[in-house]
Amino acid sequence: VAAQDDCIFCRIADGRLPADVVHVGTSVLALRDVAPQAPTHVLVIPKEHHDTVDALASADPKTLVELVAVAGEVARSHGDGQYRLVFNSGEQAGQSVRHVHGHVLAGRSFAWPPG
Ligand code: AMP
Numbered sequence: 701v702a703a704q705d706d707c708i709f710c711r712i713a714d715g716r717l718p719a720d721v722v723h724v725g726t727s728v729l730a731l732r733d734v735a736p737q738a739p740t741h742v743l744v745i746p747k748e749h750h751d752t753v754d755a756l757a758s759a760d761p762k763t764l765v766e767l768v769a770v771a772g773e774v775a776r777s778h779g780d781g782q783y784r785l786v787f788n789s790g791e792q793a794g795q796s797v798r799h800v801h802g803h804v805l806a807g808r809s810f811a812w813p814p815g
Pocket residue numbers: 708719731732733734735736743788794795796797798
């Protein structure tokens with residue numbers, strides 16, 4: 701999917717917006733969340749625009765596999781390898797940026813069920 705001018709993660713992916721990038725992969729980037737909710741809070745995004753995780757799964761499954769692998773690598777390199785991987789999909793689920801991103805949350809205990 702073509703880059704979208706009004707999409708902040710497209711702008712980060714093509715270098716127009718600065719970000720604290722912790723990993724650059726073949727088709728994904730990992731960057732620190734600006735409003736961290738845990739000691740480690742990293743977002744893993746595809747460089748190309750896709751709205752949601754299921755849209756990415758359909759259009760480019762290889763990149764989704766890379767995204768999940770990088771999430772695990774980030775959790776291992778930034779902590780002990782225990783982490784929560786969250787994809788908010790849709791406004792009601794808490795998605796505020798319509799460019800798929802996996803939240804890698806680690807470094808503390810998490811409650812279940814989520815709020
Ligand atoms: P979601 O609410 O699941 O769509 O998550 C969007 C996340 O992106 C939130 O946790 C925001 O804090 C984060 N965020 C928004 N803008 C930026 C930015 N420019 N750089 C890094 N993280 C951002």
